[in-house]
Amino acid sequence: MAMKELYARLKALYPLGELTDQRRDLAFVTLPAAHLRDTILHLRDKEGFTHLVLLTAVDWLEEGQFQLTYLLNNRQRACDLGLRVMISRDAATMEGIHDIWPTAATYQRELREMFGIDFPGSPRIEEEFILEGWNDIPPYRRDFDTLKYAQEAYAERPGRVTHDPETHMRLQMYPGQHPAGK
Amino acid sequence: MMTKPELMKRMVKGPDGLEFEVDPLRDYYCEAPPTVMPGAYIQIVEDFFNWARSQSLWILGFGTGCGAIEMRPLMTPRFDAYRFGVAWRPTPRQANLFIISGYLSTKTLKRAIRAYEQMQNPKYVIGLGSCTINGGMYWDSYNTIKKLDEYLPVDLYIAGCMPRPEALLAGFEEMKKIIRAGKAEGANQYAENFAWYKANQKRVIHDWDMPDYNW
Numbered sequence A: 001m002a003m004k005e006l007y008a009r010l011k012a013l014y015p016l017g018e019l020t021d022q023r024r025d026l027a028f029v030t031l032p033a034a035h036l037r038d039t040i041l042h043l044r045d046k047e048g049f050t051h052l053v054l055l056t057a058v059d060w061l062e063e064g065q066f067q068l069t070y071l072l073n074n075r076q077r078a079c080d081l082g083l084r085v086m087i088s089r090d091a092a093t094m095e096g097i098h099d100i101w102p103t104a105a106t107y108q109r110e111l112r113e114m115f116g117i118d119f120p121g122s123p124r125i126e127e128e129f130i131l132e133g134w135n136d137i138p139p140y141r142r143d144f145d146t147l148k149y150a151q152e153a154y155a156e157r158p159g160r161v162t163h164d165p166e167t168h169m170r171l172q173m174y175p176g177q178h179p180a181g182k
Numbered sequence B: 001m002m003t004k005p006e007l008m009k010r011m012v013k014g015p016d017g018l019e020f021e022v023d024p025l026r027d028y029y030c031e032a033p034p035t036v037m038p039g040a041y042i043q044i045v046e047d048f049f050n051w052a053r054s055q056s057l058w059i060l061g062f063g064t065g066c067g068a069i070e071m072r073p074l075m076t077p078r079f080d081a082y083r084f085g086v087a088w089r090p091t092p093r094q095a096n097l098f099i100i101s102g103y104l105s106t107k108t109l110k111r112a113i114r115a116y117e118q119m120q121n122p123k124y125v126i127g128l129g130s131c132t133i134n135g136g137m138y139w140d141s142y143n144t145i146k147k148l149d150e151y152l153p154v155d156l157y158i159a160g161c162m163p164r165p166e167a168l169l170a171g172f173e174e175m176k177k178i179i180r181a182g183k184a185e186g187a188n189q190y191a192e193n194f195a196w197y198k199a200n201q202k203r204v205i206h207d208w209d210m211p212d213y214n215w
């Protein structure tokens, strides 16, 4: 209920997309990248969303886009609002919000390393974050083949087998029964 | 490739005002690769040494993966590994048993190699958990090694994900047997095949910014 009212108030000011009402205390809304800063400042200063919970990305490979999710928290009313921004996947760049919340700089460094999304001007954005000496495309991009990379980069011990958990457990618990039998 | 400023050759001004040159790689590290440590002059003495070594296991308290959690109950009254003559030490210089407790990311591997090389001979390595054996559940990870003995000489593996403290206690006893039998020759293996180990290590650690031997 409260989320709908908030959405109505915001909608009057900014060109917002649909509201996804996840739970009583959690909702998501999509908006154009150009309006992100204004919306965030408005939410922080006027609506009590004073805390940045997280900033993360989703790789929509087929659509050629990255989705950035800025999850904001209103402590007073104990509710979260997620702002979703879609940006182009090639030469992915986004304006940083580290001046609004300094903690965002850490998320931005992570996104740059793991997804290859640049945030020009963000503190220490050029530095390695978790990886050391990474020499491939950013590993969280969906076109990065994790298994292939692991097979090529790291020595394996032969003889490793993978069991289908369901079949394996049935054989363990009911030995003698045909594995396919229900 | 040396990029770290603290490893660069530079001029330093001493407290007495004298300027002198410091080349950290030459001045702070030993350039000579490790050497094989020969056994005692007569077998019975070596056997005695090995018996003594088996009674003196000092573990480096360095937890690399989730398996490290199982070492905590061993240090406390519930499982109390100290009654088996096993104790944990805070620095590599004071330890002779390195337990690689689970998965190793390449980043941690680098630190593990440094720590291992700083330990004094004779020294032993135990691989704890599936991850050290064949990658465990991190077998398809972009950032973890899957076969510990490619990079460090392993004397003993303890299987499980994660192995219970009892398994570790059994492992310690097994380790003592291996040492008493004179088969815990990991440090010598490492010295003998130093080039092979280094090549393997450098294949996965792309930003090698440390000396080749960290003694």
Ligand code: SF4
Binding pocket: B065, B066, B067, B101, B102, B103, B128, B129, B130, B131, B132, B136, B137, B138, B160, B161, B162, B163
């Ligand atoms: S073997 Fe299991 S418990 Fe041990 S480090 Fe790997 S995932 Fe963790």
